[in-house]
Amino acid sequence: MDTKAMVVVLPQGAALLPDSKTHTNRFKIRSASSSDEYVVGQSKTGRWWSCGCFGWIRWKHCHHLDELGLPGNHQPYEALLEAHK
Numbered sequence: 001m002d003t004k005a006m007v008v009v010l011p012q013g014a015a016l017l018p019d020s021k022t023h024t025n026r027f028k029i030r031s032a033s034s035s036d037e038y039v040v041g042q043s044k045t046g047r048w049w050s051c052g053c054f055g056w057i058r059w060k061h062c063h064h065l066d067e068l069g070l071p072g073n074h075q076p077y078e079a080l081l082e083a084h085k
Contacts, residue, residue, distance in 0.1 A: 007080045007082050009082050010027055025041055
């Protein structure tokens with residue numbers, strides 16, 4: 001496994017959130033097409049990324065993760081989060 005982590009630049013306006021019981025590296029993003037907000041985070045045990053949107057909940061893949069360069073489908077992936085400049 002590659003030990004290098006990719007840097008992911010958070011979208012403008014993304015709000016960092018504290019860790020939950022099951023997820024770390026959590027942040028809130030706003031939908032591009034509505035006023036909805038979704039939480040993106042990394043599983044503490046599986047190290048995969050998830051999103052609170054319908055696409056990820058239904059298919060375990062979504063365009064929010066794609067836009068950030070993060071894989072869906074429960075694929076472990078290490079990333080360092082960086083605030084938007």
